[in-house]
Amino acid sequence: MNTGVTPKAPVPDIAAQITYAMRTMGVAPIPRNYELFYEAYIGSNPALTRELSALGSKATQEELDTLGEQYFGRHHQSRIMENVHSRIVTELDGLLGLLKQEQSSLESYNKLLGETCTRINNKSKNSAELLRSAITLLQEATGDTMAHGEKTVESVEQKSQEMAEVRKELDEYKRIANTDSLTRIANRRAFDEKLAAIYDGSFNLPLTGLVLADIDHFKKINDSYGHPVGDKILASVATVIRTNVRKDVFVSRTGGEEFAIIVDGNTPDEIMQMCERVRQALELTPFKNSRTGVNYGPITLSLGLCMANAAEDPGELYAKADIALYCAKNAGRNCSRQFEDGMKKDFTKSWLIYRR
Structure with missing residues (x-):
């Protein structure tokens, strides 16, 4: 299938030849099948060419996908990319949950500040008793809010590190997907x-x-x-x-x-x-x-x-x-x-x- 040297006479349209071969074998005209037949047509991998020819006119989609995964790994890489994407979504959901908890904690703290302010402005109670109660309440609330905030910061940092690791994996998968396995240059x-x-x-x-x-x-x-x-x-x-x-x-x-x-x-x-x-x-x-x-x-x-x-x-x-x-x-x-x-x-x- 490898033409090797460019001919001096006009050559038939490659796309048409590949489409005809796929139609002859009863293969669905989808992108991953076209890619498989194209690689076989140009002869860059003789083993692939032989195995594809051996399937004859009864090749199933499952057999074609098995060949694609064996020689290119791209279908497998697609599933890996989907898994990485799913992990990123999960991490983002977790991060959003943490931020919502922090928002809820701050809203509760602000509400408490408002209630304390109202009590202080109520002149019907003993001033000393009122101040002691307000100070104790604010100390406890402030301590709880700060502790919750520190915990949230730690959780956010952990989530950020996890997302950075996922991003590194994603970059590596992309590098592999864009590299020719034989020559180690771009594909x-x-x-x-x-x-x-x-x-x-x-x-x-x-x-x-x-x-x-x-x-x-x-x-x-x-x-x-x-x-x-x-x-x-x-x-x-x-x-x-x-x-x-x-x-x-x-x-x-x-x-x-x-x-x-x-x-x-x-x-x-x-x-x-x-x-x-x-x-x-x-x-x-x-x-x-x-x-x-x-x-x-x-x-x-x-x-x-x-x-x-x-x-x-x-x-x-x-x-x-x-x-x-x-x-x-x-x-x-x-x-x-x-x-x-x-x-x-x-x-x-x-x-x-x-x-x-």
């Missing part, structure tokens, strides 16, 4: 969010660029040496990319042998220089099995850049960066290209097929 889910955010007003569009990168002839590598070797090469390529860009540059694996880089705060020339730095670093990186002496290299990248101000929205930005990548492939691979008007447009993948 397509994180890329979707980052790409969509480019046009929310927080980015300087003329100085923001999207780079799509693709390992050249990766299918040949998998076919020649096997997927375990291919997986190690993917992880190494991710490390090379990450090492040769700034720490604040967003780097992700978007599927199979494809990577995406989002750069903010650089001119087109500077981003192209970054692309060339990454490309040359990878070209010079040795890929050799130290035990067997087998040389898997050279491993090279083709890269396509489009600046955010050259597009109206995330979908168009992705499509134009993909056109630039296609032109780099068509120019002989192992090179970088920036999108320009007039570039060949008959091969584009819509970013929308990645959306969940």
